[in-house]
């Protein structure tokens with residue numbers, strides 16, 4: 001089948017944006033899935049993964065429809081910034097958007113209206129983490145649902161995340177989830193405002209196109225599509241996958257002294273309370289701090305960088321969901 005290419009127009013002045021949407025529809029009816037990349041402008045893995053998925057699904061989509069948005073944040077993509085252009089706001093805290101706000105709110109609203117009109121059964125949002133990370137899938141918190149309805153949504157979120165074949169992390173607990181505005185991320189708003197399941201995939205580093213990470217991401221998306229019967233199945237889980245969860249995403253420990261940070265464990269490693277996570281060195285080499293684990297957990301990603309100021313969070317870690 002051939003892709004159908006449309007453009008979502010944002011704004012009507014000289015600075016108007018045209019966001020491409022590439023759709024593929026199988027003659028066999030089935031679920032509609034929206035795949036979005038590059039909401040964070042410096043996360044490029046999803047852009048190239050989106051392109052490769054379109055190529056692949058032209059031949060392999062056996063059922064349903066897929067709508068692919070390779071880049072939601074062209075200003076961030078062109079300037080290499082996470083937000084909208086240089087020092088711009090984080091588009092991924094503005095959904096479902098508003099007509100009465102700044103450009104970020106209008107961009108969010110325009111994207112939101114376009115994707116909601118496609119009546120998705122599932123949204124897959126593609127991100128990147130750091131240069132030293134394991135790939136993972138995130139489960140949002142369905143904070144607006146109660147009782148049995150919440151259990152049903154949680155079960156669907158869990159199943160889609162597991163189908164990626166990656167390590168699965170639950171988001172921050174409800175109170176922090178709301179405080180951090182994660183119900184206004186694209187995936188969070190899809191779950192909480194649209195009532196449609198979403199899965200966030202994080203693979204590879206920011207700021208570069210790593211084809212290894214692109215391959216991991218494509219495989220993870222195909223795993224999800226296979227799980228809902230849209231492509232033929234049989235995708236191997238990623239070798240980095242940890243199945244000893246459930247894990248919850250949280251910020252790792254902070255440094256108490258400035259200096260050069262040296263991680264002590266590979267991403268994906270399990271640690272126990274008191275284990276050495278890393279050392280802070282003065283420039284001449286002397287160790288001025290040993291950063292130790294406050295609790296049991298798993299290293300998800302080390303911070304990008306070398307010289308860390310005092311009070312810097314050194315890692316994203318997974319801790320037991322029940323803790």
Ligand SMILES: [Zn+2]
Nearest residue numbers: 040043127128
């Ligand atoms: Zn991101």
